[in-house]
Structures are given as structure tokens and as C-alpha cells.
Amino acid sequence: MNQRVSAILLVALLVSAAATYGVYRVITTRDKGAVPTAHIVQAAKTLEVGTILSDGDLKLGPWTGAIPPGVATKKDGLVGRGVLSTIYEGEAVMDSRLAQQGAGGGLASIIPSGMRAVAVRVNDVVGVAGFVGPGTKVDVIIAGNAPGASNNSGQQARTILQNIQVLSAGQNYKTDAEGKPVVVPVVNLLVTPEQAEVLSLVNNGEARLQLVLRNPLDSQETKTPGTVMASLFGAPVKPPVTGERVERPVMRTPRPAPQPETAVVPPPPPPPISIEILNGAKQTEAKFARSAEVKQ
Numbered sequence: 001m002n003q004r005v006s007a008i009l010l011v012a013l014l015v016s017a018a019a020t021y022g023v024y025r026v027i028t029t030r031d032k033g034a035v036p037t038a039h040i041v042q043a044a045k046t047l048e049v050g051t052i053l054s055d056g057d058l059k060l061g062p063w064t065g066a067i068p069p070g071v072a073t074k075k076d077g078l079v080g081r082g083v084l085s086t087i088y089e090g091e092a093v094m095d096s097r098l099a100q101q102g103a104g105g106g107l108a109s110i111i112p113s114g115m116r117a118v119a120v121r122v123n124d125v126v127g128v129a130g131f132v133g134p135g136t137k138v139d140v141i142i143a144g145n146a147p148g149a150s151n152n153s154g155q156q157a158r159t160i161l162q163n164i165q166v167l168s169a170g171q172n173y174k175t176d177a178e179g180k181p182v183v184v185p186v187v188n189l190l191v192t193p194e195q196a197e198v199l200s201l202v203n204n205g206e207a208r209l210q211l212v213l214r215n216p217l218d219s220q221e222t223k224t225p226g227t228v229m230a231s232l233f234g235a236p237v238k239p240p241v242t243g244e245r246v247e248r249p250v251m252r253t254p255r256p257a258p259q260p261e262t263a264v265v266p267p268p269p270p271p272p273i274s275i276e277i278l279n280g281a282k283q284t285e286a287k288f289a290r291s292a293e294v295k296q
Contacts, residue, residue: 082109144207154229
């Protein structure tokens with residue numbers, strides 16, 4: 001019985017070995033037949049955003065099969081162009097990920113037409129503890145006292161911009177009043193010209209700015225009325241005074257309703273003057289209209 005089982009196991013082992021060898025030969029034969037048909041341009045090293053391409057940053061690598069659309073096959077026309085998104089080492093260089101010739105590098109080359117980049121000075125808390133990076137989406141909230149508002153409500157907070165793309169996040173070196181270098185975290189936001197004006201007022205005003213990180217797949221904007229400090233403690237909040245002149249209603253005495261005019265009936269005309277004329281036996285009567293000057 002043991003010999004029969006051993007024989008069966010031996011046969012199964014031989015069959016599996018033969019099958020494995022056959023699959024191996026098929027795969028190796030197929031790989032040997034795959035001969036590169038073209039060469040494409042690849043990154044010789046990891047290229048960060050804003051890098052100006054040089055000849056040493058690029059290399060030619062083999063490619064098998066059809067070349068994907070947009071992939072560069074020659075270095076000509078690539079040297080001197082800026083990188084719009086990070087290209088990793090060995091990755092194919094695509095024309096859509098490079099700035100136009102002569103546009104240069106840096107942040108300006110990745111700003112779309114019609115848009116603006118605004119630098120916002122932040123700290124670790126405002127910058128969502130370092131989680132705000134290139135490509136993330138944020139909302140912008142301001143907090144402070146509105147100009148001309150009454151003191152009954154206290155500080156206010158309101159969302160002014162939503163779904164704003166972050167272009168870059170880094171550090172900017174400035175000097176303080178004593179001339180010592182100070183590291184200031186800066187976040188560059190991609191906004192429209194109108195939104196750039198709003199952020200300019202916030203940066204130059206007394207209100208504080210806060211960035212709120214959001215899901216990049218969530219592009220829906222939510223309208224919020226804003227929040228005041230007093231409402232958080234359950235106190236009734238009066239509408240803020242904006243400083244505009246409020247016109248009070250003027251009390252006037254109501255005029256009597258006009259009475260309908262009575263139609264004036266002219267007096268009847270005076271009766272005519274009647275004169276009897278006797279001519280012998282003949283008698284006639286003559287009538288004359290009475291003049292308005294004749295008094296009765």
C-alpha cells in the first residue's frame with residue numbers, strides 16, 4: 001500500500017515539474033522575442049516642480065510597443081523648459097507636464113492663464129499643522145471684529161473662500177526689527193483676480209486668517225452665515241451695526257381724502273320780453289330776448 005502511494009506521489013511530482021518547465025520556456029521565449037521598437041525620453045533623476053530642464057536631466061530609454069500620446073521621443077525642444085509637476089527618475093517625459101518654451105521655471109510657470117498666485121503668511125496652526133501641501137484644497141476663514149460692528153456680539157468668523165488650490169507651501173526668510181533672520185511659513189494659493197483682492201484685504205487688515213483642509217474630491221461649496229462669539233454662549237445677538245446711516249420714518253399728519261366735486265348747474269335763462277302790438281283791430285305779439293344786463 002505504501003509503495004503504491006509513493007509511486008503516485010512520484011508521478012505527480014514529475015508531471016508538475018514538467019509543467020513548470022514548459023511554462024518557464026514559454027515565458028522566456030516570449031521575453032526574448034520582445035525587442036524594443038523605439039526610444040523615449042526619460043528623467044535621468046527626479047525633477048521637482050519649477051526645475052529648468054538641462055541636457056543632463058534627460059536620457060533616452062527603450063520602449064516596446066506603441067508610444068503613448070504626448071511622450072517625448074527626442075530631447076530637442078525640451079531643454080530649457082520648466083517642470084509643471086514632479087517627474088520621477090526613469091519616468092517618461094510628457095509634453096503636457098512641461099511649461100511652454102520661454103515661460104521659465106518656478107511658481108510663475110505653473111499658474112494657469114487668467115489665474116493668480118497669492119502668498120499667504122501662516123503658522124503651524126493656520127497651515128493645518130503642516131498638512132497643507134501642493135495640490136491640496138483648502139477653505140479660507142477670517143476671524144475678528146467687523147469694521148463698524150457693535151461690541152455686543154464680540155468677534156466674528158466667516159468663510160470667505162472655498163475650494164482653493166494650494167500651489168506651494170514652504171518657508172520665506174525675512175528679517176525682524178533688529179535685522180535678524182526670521183523663518184516665516186508661506187502658502188501660495190491659486191485664485192482668481194477677484195479672490196486675490198479679497199486676500200489682499202485680509203493680509204493687510206486686523207482680521208486673522210485660518211486655512212481649513214478639505215477633501216480634494218469634495219468640490220461643493222457651502223453657504224455659511226458666519227458665527228459670532230456671543231452666539232456660542234447662547235446669548236442673543238443683535239444684528240451688527242455697519243455704520244451706514246439709517247433713515248427714520250417721518251411722522252406726517254394724514255391729509256383728508258378729497259371730496260368729490262359737485263357739478264355746478266347754470267341758472268336757467270331769463271324769460272323773453274313779450275310786447276303786444278295793436279294795429280287797428282289786429283293784435284300781434286313780439287318777443288325779445290332779455291339781455292343779461294337787464295335786471296328783473
